[in-house]
Amino acid sequence: ATLTNGEQKEHLYKVLVIGELGSGKTSIIKRYVHQFFSQHYRATILFFKVSIVWEFIIVLNRIFLKSIWIGVDFALKVINWDADTVIRLQLWDIAGQERFGNMTRVYYKEAVGAFVVFDITRASTFEAVQKWKSDLDSKVQLPDGSPLPCVLLANKCDQNSRDGIVNDHDAMEEYCRERGFANWFETSAKENINIDEAARCLVTKILQND
Ligand code: GTP
Numbered sequence: 667a668t669l670t671n672g673e674q675k676e677h678l679y680k681v682l683v684i685g686e687l688g689s690g691k692t693s694i695i696k697r698y699v700h701q702f703f704s705q706h707y708r709a710t711i712l713f714f715k716v717s718i719v720w721e722f723i724i725v726l727n728r729i730f731l732k733s734i735w736i737g738v739d740f741a742l743k744v745i746n747w748d749a750d751t752v753i754r755l756q757l758w759d760i761a762g763q764e765r766f767g768n769m770t771r772v773y774y775k776e777a778v779g780a781f782v783v784f785d786i787t788r789a790s791t792f793e794a795v796q797k798w799k800s801d802l803d804s805k806v807q808l809p810d811g812s813p814l815p816c817v818l819l820a821n822k823c824d825q826n827s828r829d830g831i832v833n834d835h836d837a838m839e840e841y842c843r844e845r846g847f848a849n850w851f852e853t854s855a856k857e858n859i860n861i862d863e864a865a866r867c868l869v870t871k872i873l874q875n876d
């Protein structure tokens with residue numbers, strides 16, 4: 667039977683997408699939300715100078731514009747989860763260079779889940795995963811104090827030049843268990859591989875906590 671709108675449950679979830687510069691966060695979101703990929707790299711921009719004037723501009727931007735001036739961008743994905751559940755995923759695309767800034771606490775506020783992204787062709791982006799994960803865990807928790815459910819994305823799996831641990835499936839599983847990742851997926855924003863699957867996995871975890 668078809669349920670009326672009144673009987674449908676709607677959830678709004680804030681989900682963070684974090685990871686090193688150029689790992690593919692923006693590309694994954696664009697693919698997932700807009701079914702689009704571009705080879706051209708434009709970094710999600712971070713404002714370095716925070717003076718009172720800039721803070722004022724940032725606040726105005728947040729309120730009135732979808733800004734490119736601050737180290738975060740937003741996208742909304744609406745998922746018809748099942749017959750009586752609609753999920754609105756608000757994806758927060760955090761600039762890779764933000765790890766060196768101090769705005770992450772503000773961006774992380776009230777999030778209920780996260781993706782940490784690295785680039786399988788660059789081992790340095792994998793080494794940074796634990797830094798992002800500990801930044802996340804130290805700055806935001808669920809209302810009951812537990813860490814946010816987090817899914818690790820090994821991105822650019824369409825590339826042949828794989829670097830390091832990602833070649834070792836067992837080691838990756840072990841890594842996820844140790845660091846508290848719910849799961850990991852090899853993804854490609856370019857070829858549209860595993861992005862829907864990874865999102866479904868994270869949403870399932872979020873729903874279990876809700
Ligand atoms: P920052 O905003 O600087 O933190 O970077 P980002 O993580 O948002 O990376 P972005 O999505 O801008 O991607 C960086 C570069 O990698 C771009 O040139 C993309 O086209 C490329 N890229 C992203 N995902 C993939 C992928 O799955 N496969 C391949 N081959 N290239 C990708």
Ligand code: MG
Nearest residue numbers: 691692709710
């Ligand atoms: Mg970006």
